[in-house]
Amino acid sequence: MTASVRQVQVAFDCASPERVARFWCEVLGYVAPPPPEGFASWDDFNQSLPPERRDAWFACSDPSGVGPRLYFQRVPEGKTVKNRLHLDVRVGTGLVGEERLAALEAECARLIPLGAVRVRLLPADEENESVLVMQDVEGNEFCLG
Structure with a gap:
């Protein structure tokens, strides 16, 4: 009997879960879930927890249901x-050369005001198209490709 994967969740270790989650919501067009039932906001929910458990986690998901939580x-x-x-954010799929570089640079320019950091451009070679290495708000690497 073979097991079948139904869903995948990508977990990130971080210092500030909500801050990092909200960054990735902006990058990917993901959404944060509503606060748990009985709470008007996530702040209200966090205040109901013991201090050591406050702000311990946060999640976001693809509103279309296609991408992983x-x-x-x-x-x-x-x-x-x-x-x-690391995550590869595919903004230049199907593009090559200068057109691909322009798409990568445009996305980089959008993400820097959100707290992303540009690390380096890996130029195209015989096997791979150009990729732009970035870091999120806590220094986790990701690529624009």
């Missing part, structure tokens, strides 16, 4: 090394 969890340690896993 993103889950952000607070961890005590900070980021110290390069990510072993």
Whole structure:
């Protein structure tokens, strides 16, 4: 018998779950869920928790239901090394050369005011098209491709 994957959730360790989640909502067009039943806002929900559990997690999802849910969890340690896993935000699919570079640069310009940092451009070679390496608001690497 083979198992079938029904859904995938991508989990991020971070210091400020809601801040990082809201950044990715803007990047990907994702939405934050409504606060739990009985609470007017996420702030109200957080205030109902013991202090050590406040702001411990946040999630967001693709409103179309196609992309994976993103889950952000607070961890005590900070980021110290390069990510072993990263997201590729595909903004230049099907584009090549200068047209692709223009799409990557336009998306980079949109994301920098949100708190993203441009790291470096990996130019096209014989096998791969250009990719722009970025960091999110907590320094996690991602690529615009």
